Amino acid sequence: xxxxxKFRIKEMPDLGQYASKRFVQGYLCTSPTxxxxxxxxxYFLTYKSRPTEDLLAREEYNLPLSEEAFExxxxxxxxxxxxxxxxxxxxxxNKEGSSLTAELDVFDAPFEGLVFxxxxxxxxxxxxxxxxxxxxGEDVTDDRRFYNSFLSETDPETFHxx
Amino acid sequence: xxxxxKFRIKEMPDLGQYASKRFVQGYLCTSPTxxxxxxxxxYFLTYKSRPTEDLLAREEYNLPLSEEAFExxxxxxxxxxxxxxxxxxxxxxNKEGSSLTAELDVFDAPFEGLVFxxxxxxxxxxxxxxxxxxxxGEDVTDDRRFYNSFLSETDPETFHxx
Numbered sequence: 001x002x003x004x005x006k007f008r009i010k011e012m013p014d015l016g017q018y019a020s021k022r023f024v025q026g027y028l029c030t031s032p033t034x035x036x037x038x039x040x041x042x043y044f045l046t047y048k049s050r051p052t053e054d055l056l057a058r059e060e061y062n063l064p065l066s067e068e069a070f071e072x073x074x075x076x077x078x079x080x081x082x083x084x085x086x087x088x089x090x091x092x093x094n095k096e097g098s099s100l101t102a103e104l105d106v107f108d109a110p111f112e113g114l115v116f117x118x119x120x121x122x123x124x125x126x127x128x129x130x131x132x133x134x135x136x137g138e139d140v141t142d143d144r145r146f147y148n149s150f151l152s153e154t155d156p157e158t159f160h161x162x
Numbered sequence: 163x164x165x166x167x168k169f170r171i172k173e174m175p176d177l178g179q180y181a182s183k184r185f186v187q188g189y190l191c192t193s194p195t196x197x198x199x200x201x202x203x204x205y206f207l208t209y210k211s212r213p214t215e216d217l218l219a220r221e222e223y224n225l226p227l228s229e230e231a232f233e234x235x236x237x238x239x240x241x242x243x244x245x246x247x248x249x250x251x252x253x254x255x256n257k258e259g260s261s262l263t264a265e266l267d268v269f270d271a272p273f274e275g276l277v278f279x280x281x282x283x284x285x286x287x288x289x290x291x292x293x294x295x296x297x298x299g300e301d302v303t304d305d306r307r308f309y310n311s312f313l314s315e316t317d318p319e320t321f322h323x324x
Contacts, residue, residue, distance in 0.1 A: 064211075
């Protein structure tokens with residue numbers, strides 16, 4: 001089970017100092033989510049169940065693929081292929097003692113300029129009680145427009161979140 | 163982890179008395195196996211890791227799909243769509259006390275005439291010590307030609323196992 005919250009960014013941190021990975025991903029299906037991803041040369045098929053009502057928690061399986069299998073499956077994906085860099089930004093410990101990390105996604109074309117951060121939590125309670133850092137903006141956990149699967153189906157020309 | 167052995171059939175049992183299901187399935191990828199299946203109106207995406215050396219054991223995930231998702235994904239599958247009826251034939255208990263069932267697959271066109279049985283076991287030891295019933299034929303566990311994924315990639319005109 002994946003429990004996470006998603007936020008827009010008010011003020012960009014200095015990204016140079018953080019570890020990052022390049023992602024290329026596409027969607028075979030969006031309900032449920034069936035995604036293929038190249039994660040800096042590691043390849044995965046990911047299945048996510050339909051979200052629960054408040055979108056906080058989803059069942060998720062990450063299953064390894066070979067590069068060949070990835071190349072074959074990405075060809076079958078619908079809509080836009082998503083390219084982005086994910087930065088891993090430590091947020092320190094919360095009051096329950098869990099080390100939290102912001103995963104900041106900076107998108108390439110065709111969604112260049114789009115950026116948001118996700119934080120994963122060990123429990124729904126910790127997700128609910130999370131105090132976002134000052135550089136985070138609006139909570140968009142419940143906003144489907146910030147789903148990568150939504151972006152895969154969206155015409156970048158008419159995408160007006162930026 | 164799925165631990166199973168596969169056998170050809172020497173003498174067909176009387177199928178009328180056994181429970182059965184209709185399967186329609188296709189393959190998005192065969193290494194690893196990424197399969198979509200309609201199982202009598204229940205829909206699944208299945209991932210199977212590449213088999214271990216002796217083909218007895220594979221990691222397997224069965225993930226639910228909606229009918230819509232199935233219809234979308236089956237369109238993306240390669241090669242032949244496999245249609246078959248699976249009969250569930252109780253084999254009684256083995257000496258370890260496990261209730262075993264033969265899953266007898268009877269194929270429709272384009273592989274009509276093809277039939278084989280699989281038996282699943284709780285442990286590799288029980289798989290190895292299994293005594294097949296007299297109506298079972300040759301053990302084809304290690305024969306890739308009896309993989310459904312192989313059939314999906316095979317020209318039925320040149321398929322000469324039957």
